[in-house]
Amino acid sequence: MTKKTKWFANGYLTLVFVLLYVPIFYLIMYSFSTGKTMSHYQGFTWAHYVALFQDARMIQIALDTLLLALLSALIATAIGSLGALGIYATKKRQTRNALLSLNNILMVSPDVIIGASFLIFFTFLGIGLGFGSVLMSHIAFEIPIVVLMVLPRLQEMSTTMIDAAEDLGASSWQVLSRVILPAIIPGILAGYFMAFTYSLDDFAVTFFVTGNGFETLSIEIYARARQGIDLEVNALSGILFVFALLLVVGYYLLTQYTAKRQKAGVKRP
Amino acid sequence: MSKPIITLKHVYKNYGDTNVLHDINMTLEAGKFYTLLGPSGSGKTTILRTIGGFVTPSSGDVLFDGQRINDLPANKRQVNTIFQDYALFPHMDVYDNVAFGLTIRKTPKEVIEKKVLRALKLVQLSGYEDRSISELSGGQQQRVAIARALVNEPQVLLLDEALSALDMKLRKEMQVELRDLQQRLGITFLFVTHDQEEALAMSDEIFVMDDGKILQSGTPVDIYDEPVNHFVANFIGESNIVPGKMLSDYRVEFVNKVFECADAGMKPDENVEVVLRPEDLDIVAPDAGKLVVTIDTQLFRGDYYEVIAYDDDHNEWLIHSTNPTKDDQRVGLFFEPEDIHVMRYGESEQAFDARLETYED
Ligand SMILES: Nc1ncnc2c1ncn2[C@@H]1O[C@H](COP(=O)(O)OP(=O)(O)OP(=O)(O)O)[C@@H](O)[C@H]1O
Ligand SMILES: [Mg+2]
Numbered sequence: 001m002t003k004k005t006k007w008f009a010n011g012y013l014t015l016v017f018v019l020l021y022v023p024i025f026y027l028i029m030y031s032f033s034t035g036k037t038m039s040h041y042q043g044f045t046w047a048h049y050v051a052l053f054q055d056a057r058m059i060q061i062a063l064d065t066l067l068l069a070l071l072s073a074l075i076a077t078a079i080g081s082l083g084a085l086g087i088y089a090t091k092k093r094q095t096r097n098a099l100l101s102l103n104n105i106l107m108v109s110p111d112v113i114i115g116a117s118f119l120i121f122f123t124f125l126g127i128g129l130g131f132g133s134v135l136m137s138h139i140a141f142e143i144p145i146v147v148l149m150v151l152p153r154l155q156e157m158s159t160t161m162i163d164a165a166e167d168l169g170a171s172s173w174q175v176l177s178r179v180i181l182p183a184i185i186p187g188i189l190a191g192y193f194m195a196f197t198y199s200l201d202d203f204a205v206t207f208f209v210t211g212n213g214f215e216t217l218s219i220e221i222y223a224r225a226r227q228g229i230d231l232e233v234n235a236l237s238g239i240l241f242v243f244a245l246l247l248v249v250g251y252y253l254l255t256q257y258t259a260k261r262q263k264a265g266v267k268r269p
Numbered sequence: 270m271s272k273p274i275i276t277l278k279h280v281y282k283n284y285g286d287t288n289v290l291h292d293i294n295m296t297l298e299a300g301k302f303y304t305l306l307g308p309s310g311s312g313k314t315t316i317l318r319t320i321g322g323f324v325t326p327s328s329g330d331v332l333f334d335g336q337r338i339n340d341l342p343a344n345k346r347q348v349n350t351i352f353q354d355y356a357l358f359p360h361m362d363v364y365d366n367v368a369f370g371l372t373i374r375k376t377p378k379e380v381i382e383k384k385v386l387r388a389l390k391l392v393q394l395s396g397y398e399d400r401s402i403s404e405l406s407g408g409q410q411q412r413v414a415i416a417r418a419l420v421n422e423p424q425v426l427l428l429d430e431a432l433s434a435l436d437m438k439l440r441k442e443m444q445v446e447l448r449d450l451q452q453r454l455g456i457t458f459l460f461v462t463h464d465q466e467e468a469l470a471m472s473d474e475i476f477v478m479d480d481g482k483i484l485q486s487g488t489p490v491d492i493y494d495e496p497v498n499h500f501v502a503n504f505i506g507e508s509n510i511v512p513g514k515m516l517s518d519y520r521v522e523f524v525n526k527v528f529e530c531a532d533a534g535m536k537p538d539e540n541v542e543v544v545l546r547p548e549d550l551d552i553v554a555p556d557a558g559k560l561v562v563t564i565d566t567q568l569f570r571g572d573y574y575e576v577i578a579y580d581d582d583h584n585e586w587l588i589h590s591t592n593p594t595k596d597d598q599r600v601g602l603f604f605e606p607e608d609i610h611v612m613r614y615g616e617s618e619q620a621f622d623a624r625l626e627t628y629e630d
Contacts, residue, residue: 163323164356166343168370168421178369182360 024241031234038231048235055232058220062236065200065216068131072138073195079139080146080195081188085180087147088154100151106144114141115208122209129211137209138199145198146191153187154180186258193251197244273332274299274457275320275348275425280329282315282481289315291481293329297425300455302448304468306504307478313461314353316478317427320459321350333425349423351431353461355414357402363389363413364398370421388416391450392443407434412443419450425457432467444471465505469493477501485618493546497621498612502544509550509586513543513611518628521611524582528559532611534624542612548589549608552576558601562586564594578602 027038031049035042052058087103090096106114118137119129127133157180165179203218210219217236224233275297282290290312297303305313318324319331322343331339338346349370357366367388371381389395392412402410411434418426431447432440448471451458462468468475469489476486477500485497496502502510513523518533523543535541555561562578567590569575576588578600586602594600616624 158354158356160352160354160356161358163321163343164350164352164417165358165369166323167321167348167350168417169344169373170369171344174373179358182358 024237027234028238028241031231031238033231036231038234048231049239052232052235052239058232058236061215061217061220064131064214065218068135068138068216069196069199072135072142072199073192076139076142076195077146077188077192080143080191081150081184083143084147084150084154084184084187085176087151103144103147106141107148111141111202111204112208115205118205119208129209130214133209133211134206134214134216137205138202141202141205142195142198145194146188149191149194150184150187153184157183186255189251189254189258193247197247271298271300273297274334275459276330276332276335277316277319278330278332280316280319280326280331282312282319282324283327289481290319290326293481293483295476295483295486297457297459299424299457301473302451302458302471303460304472304475305459305461305478306463306465306468306475308463308504311478312481313463313478314429315481317350317429317459317461320425321348321427322346347423348425348427349418349421350427351411351414351418351429353429355410357410357413357417359402361402362398363394363400363402363405366402366413367417367420369417374421384420385416388420391419391446392416408436408439411435415443415447422454423456425459426451428458428460430461430463433462433464440467447471469505475505477504479504483618495610495621495625496544496612497616497618499542502610502612507547507587509545509547511543511545511584513541515539515541515611519606521609524560524580524584526560528609529606530609530611531607532609533628535611535613540614542614544610544612545586545604545608547575547587548573549604550586550588551603552588552590552592552594553601553603555599555601558603560586560602561599562602564596564598564600566596567594569593 029041030038032044032046033041034045034047083103087096087099090099115137118133118140122129122133161179161183162175165175170178201218202216203222206216206219207222210216215223217240221233221236224230273296275295277293277295280290280293281288293312293316295316305316307313315324319326322338322341322345326339330337333341333346333348358369361369364385367385368381371384376384386395386398389397392415394409394412394416397405397409397413402413405413411431415428415431428447432443435443444467447458447460450456460468460471472489474486475489475492477484477492479500485492485501492501492505496505496508499510502508511523513521515521515532515535515538516527517537518535519530521528521530521532521541521543560580562580565577565579567574567576570589573589573591574593576590576594578586578588580586588602613621
């Protein structure tokens, strides 16, 4: 690569990142502004953050959202990992591809359609809307993500490794617990994190299936933003941004740790 | 004859339309060292996997100790395998890899430790217990795989090219080590290789395979001295193979000359192939030789000279000589009647053995 094209590539990359991050930083900047609107910056204050933390309703919603994300991701990871194992174990190529396609269709179909169909589904079955319905639909749209994260790990696993375990006398259960699961743990972790973040920032599906009694952050922010911009929303965005940052760092450290543990070998007692 | 531990009877294996194993019959006696020798894709691994329980034969029977085990799952068979790609567990260290089979069988911890350390010592990997698999070289991984199988003291050990990743020196050492181990423990080994020297050096009995069939089985000496056909003669060691004609019993004609030989039982004037091993050809003075050739080139191979020469009909002759010769020199080649081995076209191993019966004592 010549110096000139390299300069251009770097410049382009910087521009893209600036464009992506400037709106976020702009939003966060105004969360520290003494004014009431985002028209111009007026001086530093924590007031919006204080107001946010005194807003019991907002805190409750934040905790609900977190609980929803943690719980749905947990269940989705369990079901999705089993699903990936099922697809992996499917001998017939056509059946396997069909299963995988069904999984991928769920990945790419618009949230609006998924949300609407869940709404129809729940009302048809007479299931009341609220935490339960939101949880179920979140689990449902997270499962395909988990499958997609876990399946490659299974596929890159050497098949003779499973043969070797059987050869040494391991039962199917022992093969699964001692050989397959340890090999795909990184994929399962990644699946969990992806599912968690998808749940956190989902708006469309939740919008359809949430009733009056239950709300998530994205729904609440949307509702407030419609009523006119309140800088408390900016403060909330600031906190969420930091939270996301911490998540990424946490995930990085966790993968580093498991990689190291694999490399060093699990110590015997 | 001691009792057979593994028997394959008329085993066929098809994948769709492709026939990978064709009427495989073999009997392995307890405590012997067997080798499956054949080129890549000849079905060696498939035979091992059939015995190990990972491939179900399309037809035919697999017997263990006289019991039919076609339907016995791999984890119930008293057979351990060393896989061609080692198949070690990457998330475990060396110790846990080797201990795997013993922990499955709920062996007490102290016993496991003793056995694992002994097995690692055997494969010269003492001190590597805490290493992770990714920190080992290919040869070291292969030795961990050997230790992992051996530690279970199986009745039959299947080794799929178990020494192929080792350098020459370690390979020779491990050959001796494995052979010694096999004799000490009395385990039956079925060893797969496409290295004919390794097969000749280690085995009690060799099965030569090509294209899903067993072409010949026998002791290394039998197979080397009396190959059943062109393929076997070429695959086991180097050889000079020339077309010839069997004039009558014990008289064969090739390169337009008639020679006395030790073979019989063929039709008069039958077209045959004649094998002469390069180390059976002695370089002598032109008038003392049975053939006269002109030296073309020679290569120094360490313990012998590999000489290439041509006779007056432009047939190439490969000679192993302990003494150097001069290029373009005319020399004689001398060989005994027993050094000539005559092969019939398309003769099966059974027919070959039956014919030998008729004139050998
Ligand atoms: N699962 C399978 N499906 C279709 N064909 C197969 C399968 N497994 C093996 N084969 C074919 O069977 C033949 C024999 O394979 P095998 O692995 O036994 O050869 P091999 O003698 O061990 O060769 P190598 O020395 O290269 O290891 C090959 O032609 C291979 O392509
Ligand atoms: Mg093979």
